[in-house]
Amino acid sequence: MEDHAKELGVMVAIIVPLALFAMIFGIVYLAKRERMAMIERGMDPRRYKPQSAPFQNLKWGLLLIGAGAGLFLAYLLDHTVFKHMAGEFDNDDNAAIYFSLIAIFGGIGLFLSYHIEKKEAEKDGKNKLEE
Known part of the structure; x- marks a missing residue:
């Protein structure tokens, strides 16, 4: 070996x-x-x-905040709720919850970023029409 x-x-x-x-x-x-x-x-x-993307930092920030929140929630669930199921399953079989919650909360972060960008674009569109 x-x-x-x-x-x-x-x-x-x-x-x-x-x-x-x-x-x-x-x-x-x-x-x-x-x-x-x-x-x-x-x-x-x-x-x-290179063209600057004004909402790029927002998008990455919300994605990482969402992924971190998902990871934290998965950790809490794994060590509280699923800890009681250790008799049925091996405690290491909960890896899927980590990946799924990271993906779900990361997607929620991107969804929020999309809505914030859309709201700003609509506001800019109204301001241009008023001028």
């Missing part, structure tokens, strides 16, 4: 740096290629900056 662990350690020590190098090389290569394509088309790459 120890021989397999040593071999795995050696493989990880070789593969991880190679993968990191390949990832960084790929990102730099694609960025340079994109700049060259813009120059070939007569565009100035310095003029085109």
